[in-house]
Amino acid sequence: MADRLTLGLDFGTESVRALLVDLRGREHASAVAKYQHGQIIETLPGSPKKLPPLYALQHPQDWIDSAARATRRALRTAGAKATDVIGLGVDFTSCTMLPALRDGTPLCLVERFAREPLAWPKLWKHHGAQAQTERINRVARERGENFLARYGGAIGLEWFFPKMLETLEHAPRVFKAAEVWLEAGDWFVWQLVGGDATTLPRSTCQAGYKGMWSADGGYPSEDFLRALHPDFTRVVKDKMPGRLLAPGVSAGGLSVAMAKRLGLREGTPVSAAIIDAHAGVPGAGAAEPGTFVMVLGTSSCHMLNSVEERFVPGVAGIVRDGILPGFVGYETGQAAVGDAFDWLRRLAGQRDLRLLSQQAAALAPGADGVLCLDWLNGCRTPLMDGSLTGAFTGLTLHHTPAHLYRALLEASAFGVRWIVDLLREHGVPVNRFVATGGLPHHNPLVVEVYADVLGAPITVHPCKNGPALGAAILGALAAGAFPSPNAAIRAMATARSASVVKPQRSHRSAYDELYIRYRELASHFSSP
Structure with missing residues (x-):
C-alpha cells in the first residue's frame, strides 16, 4: 500500500x-x-x-x-x-x-x-x-x-x-x-x-x-x-x-x-x-481559533479553540491544551438535543422524524405562537443545573405535533445563541460555525434553524465519523507526520465537499424577537 x-x-x-x-x-x-x-x-x-x-x-x-x-x-x-x-x-x-x-x-x-x-x-x-x-x-x-x-x-x-x-x-x-x-x-x-x-x-x-x-x-x-x-x-x-x-x-x-x-x-x-466529543474539533477541520464546532447528537457539545483565556460564567470547561496543543479550549453543551427530538417523535406516535420535519419546515418562525424551553434533561450551559425542566407555552387546540417540533428546534437554536452571546460578551471571539455529528447529516432542518437563529452560515462537515477522524489526526501527530496540529488538520480534515447552510435574512428580525422571549422564559423557569 x-x-x-x-x-x-x-x-x-x-x-x-x-x-x-x-x-x-x-x-x-x-x-x-x-x-x-x-x-x-x-x-x-x-x-x-x-x-x-x-x-x-x-x-x-x-x-x-x-x-x-x-x-x-x-x-x-x-x-x-x-x-x-x-x-x-x-x-x-x-x-x-x-x-x-x-x-x-x-x-x-x-x-x-x-x-x-x-x-x-x-x-x-x-x-x-x-x-x-x-x-x-x-x-x-x-x-x-x-x-x-x-x-x-x-x-x-x-x-x-x-x-x-x-x-x-x-x-x-x-x-x-x-x-x-x-x-x-x-x-x-x-x-x-x-x-x-x-x-x-x-x-x-x-x-x-x-x-x-x-x-x-x-x-x-x-x-x-x-x-x-x-x-x-x-x-x-x-x-x-x-x-x-x-x-x-x-x-x-x-x-x-x-x-x-x-x-x-x-x-x-x-x-x-x-x-470523544472534543475529537470532533480536529475531525471537523477546525484548525484556526474562533471556530465554534457543534457536535450534534443525542446531546450536544460545542467546542472552541482560542488564544484568549477568559473565565466565562456558566461555561463548563476552560482548559489550556485541553483540545489541541497551544490553544485554550472552551467546552459548552446542551443536555437534550437529539433525544429531545426523538422524545417528541415518540410522543406524537411517529415512526421517524421525516414527516414532522416536512410539516415543521413549512411553518413560519415562531411555530404559530408556540415557544419552548428546551431543558428536558436539565441545562448544561450556562446554568449548570440538571434539575431544571422544560416547557411549552402558547399552546391552543389548533396546534399540531409539527408546531411543537418546530418550537423545540428553535429552542435548541436559542440555547446555542445564548452560549455564543455569553462567550462574546466575555471577550472570547466566535468567528465561524461548523456542525458535525449525526444530526446535521440526517436532520438538515436542525442546521437550517440554527443558521437562521444565529444569523450566520454554518458549515456541515462531510465526515460522518468526525471523532474517529479527529483521533486518527492525533495519531498522525503522535507519529510526527506533520509539523503542527494546524498542518495535520488542514491536510486530513479540510472540508473540500462541505455544504454551507446560509441564514435566511427574512427570518432575522422574527428570531431576534423570539430569542428575547426565550431568554425571558428561561429567567422565569430558572428563578427560585
Whole structure:
C-alpha cells in the first residue's frame, strides 16, 4: 500500500469504531464492534443482584476485545498491512473512569472485588454521586477555590472527583484497595503502550475538563480534599500517578502484546487520549481559533479553540491544551438535543422524524405562537443545573405535533445563541460555525434553524465519523507526520465537499424577537 495510514479508535457508549485514513484524510476502511456487555445498568456480570438506581457501569475487557475486532476488520477491509499504519489515536467517553492496581489490572477483575459495583468502571452517565457533587461545590464556594472559575462556577455530576468520593463513602474497602484511579481513555492508552504506573499517560483533555486539573495549578489542593473527607486528603498524591500529556503528543509506542492483539506493528506511536466529543474539533477541520464546532447528537457539545483565556460564567470547561496543543479550549453543551427530538417523535406516535420535519419546515418562525424551553434533561450551559425542566407555552387546540417540533428546534437554536452571546460578551471571539455529528447529516432542518437563529452560515462537515477522524489526526501527530496540529488538520480534515447552510435574512428580525422571549422564559423557569 503506497499510502501511509493512521488509525482512529472512537470509543462510544455501546461500541468502538476503528477508522483507517491516509495522510490526506481519505477513508480507507471503517469497522464497528459492539461491547459484549454493553452498558451494565441492571446487574453485574454473573450476579442476580440488582444494581442501585442511577448506576451505569462497563466491563473493561470489552474495550480491548472490541478494539481488537474492529481494528482487524478495518485492516482486512482496507487490504492494509501492519506496517502501513504509522500512528494511532484514541478518543473515549468521559468521564468514564475506573479503579485499578498499579500494574493496570482493573479492580473489578480481581476476584474478591468482582461483586462490588463501585469496583467496576463507572460510565460517563453514572449518576450515583449527586450528594458528593453537591458537597464539592458547596465546599469549593465556601473556600473560594480558584478552580471553580474554569468551570463556570460548578462541578458536574458526571465528573472524576465526585465518582471517587462516592466510592470512598459507599465502598470504602474498594477505595482503600484502589492503587490507581484514572479515566478509561487513559487506562486504554496505558494498556496500549505499557509501562509503570508512575509514567502512565494522562490526557490534559480528560484531566482538565473532568478532573479539575489545570496546567497552572494542577489538581485541587490537599487542604481542599481534606475538607471534603479526611481520607480523601492524599488521593491525588497516592492514587493518581502519571504524566500529563496533551492530545496529539505521543504517549509511547505500541507494546508487543497489544500490537499482536490489534494486528499492528510493535512500537507504532500512540497519541494521548482525548474526550470523544472534543475529537470532533480536529475531525471537523477546525484548525484556526474562533471556530465554534457543534457536535450534534443525542446531546450536544460545542467546542472552541482560542488564544484568549477568559473565565466565562456558566461555561463548563476552560482548559489550556485541553483540545489541541497551544490553544485554550472552551467546552459548552446542551443536555437534550437529539433525544429531545426523538422524545417528541415518540410522543406524537411517529415512526421517524421525516414527516414532522416536512410539516415543521413549512411553518413560519415562531411555530404559530408556540415557544419552548428546551431543558428536558436539565441545562448544561450556562446554568449548570440538571434539575431544571422544560416547557411549552402558547399552546391552543389548533396546534399540531409539527408546531411543537418546530418550537423545540428553535429552542435548541436559542440555547446555542445564548452560549455564543455569553462567550462574546466575555471577550472570547466566535468567528465561524461548523456542525458535525449525526444530526446535521440526517436532520438538515436542525442546521437550517440554527443558521437562521444565529444569523450566520454554518458549515456541515462531510465526515460522518468526525471523532474517529479527529483521533486518527492525533495519531498522525503522535507519529510526527506533520509539523503542527494546524498542518495535520488542514491536510486530513479540510472540508473540500462541505455544504454551507446560509441564514435566511427574512427570518432575522422574527428570531431576534423570539430569542428575547426565550431568554425571558428561561429567567422565569430558572428563578427560585
